[in-house]
Amino acid sequence: MLELVAGALWAMLPAYVPNNAAVLAGGGEPIDGDREMGGSRLLGDGKTWRGTAVGTLVGLALAALLNVAVTPAAEAALGFSLPTFPPLAALGLALGAMLGDIGASFIKRRSGRERGASFPGLDQLDFVAGALLLALVLAPGWTLETFTLTRLAIIVVITPLLHLVTNMIGYGVGVKNEPW
Numbered sequence: 377m378l379e380l381v382a383g384a385l386w387a388m389l390p391a392y393v394p395n396n397a398a399v400l401a402g403g404g405e406p407i408d409g410d411r412e413m414g415g416s417r418l419l420g421d422g423k424t425w426r427g428t429a430v431g432t433l434v435g436l437a438l439a440a441l442l443n444v445a446v447t448p449a450a451e452a453a454l455g456f457s458l459p460t461f462p463p464l465a466a467l468g469l470a471l472g473a474m475l476g477d478i479g480a481s482f483i484k485r486r487s488g489r490e491r492g493a494s495f496p497g498l499d500q501l502d503f504v505a506g507a508l509l510l511a512l513v514l515a516p517g518w519t520l521e522t523f524t525l526t527r528l529a530i531i532v533v534i535t536p537l538l539h540l541v542t543n544m545i546g547y548g549v550g551v552k553n554e555p556w
């Protein structure tokens with residue numbers, strides 16, 4: 377059980393952290409350059425170049441760090457092995473998470489939701505879908521091998537909880553405007 381949950385969360389870490397890094401780094405030029413579509417913003421002020429770039433880089437750096445942490449000694453101590461991240465897999469997870477979140481903002485604006493409005497379900501899983509899809513495109517063999525059906529099931533259940541908790545903390549300490 378621990379092995380399953382730890383493996384699933386470990387594999388997703390480079391996708392979990394970029395969104396939180398973007399919240400801390402956000403600001404500056406919006407990606408959509410103020411452009412509108414059908415009377416509302418294409419993406420909105422909540423999706424910036426800086427947030428996206430910093431989020432992606434932090435995800436990549438974390439993947440590199442996790443790769444270094446998985447030593448034979450560490451795995452022997454744990455009694456099971458953990459995934460490591462080839463460069464393209466790391467890029468797929470980190471950039472894919474950011475793109476999934478951006479895609480969700482696009483959908484939110486098209487459905488008349490203002491910046492910061494919640495969209496239950498989409499808010500919690502957009503970045504998971506983006507990360508898995510881009511990883512599948514950039515590193516198909518690794519992604520299919522790493523994200524077994526069991527791990528995917530664990531991720532789909534645990535991610536919304538983790539997302540909710542981290543965003544409530546972000547809201548609580550004043551770095552996030554809404555608790556979702």
Ligand code: CTP
Nearest residue numbers: 398399402403422423424427428481491492493
């Ligand atoms: N952020 C950013 N760039 C991104 C994602 C997030 O700069 N690609 C920053 C923004 O400052 C944003 C904050 O992180 O306001 C919170 O992110 P999120 O909740 O995804 O954005 P919202 O402001 O809620 O906007 P939206 O309704 O489009 O999700």
Ligand code: MG
Nearest residue numbers: 492493554556
């Ligand atoms: Mg939001």
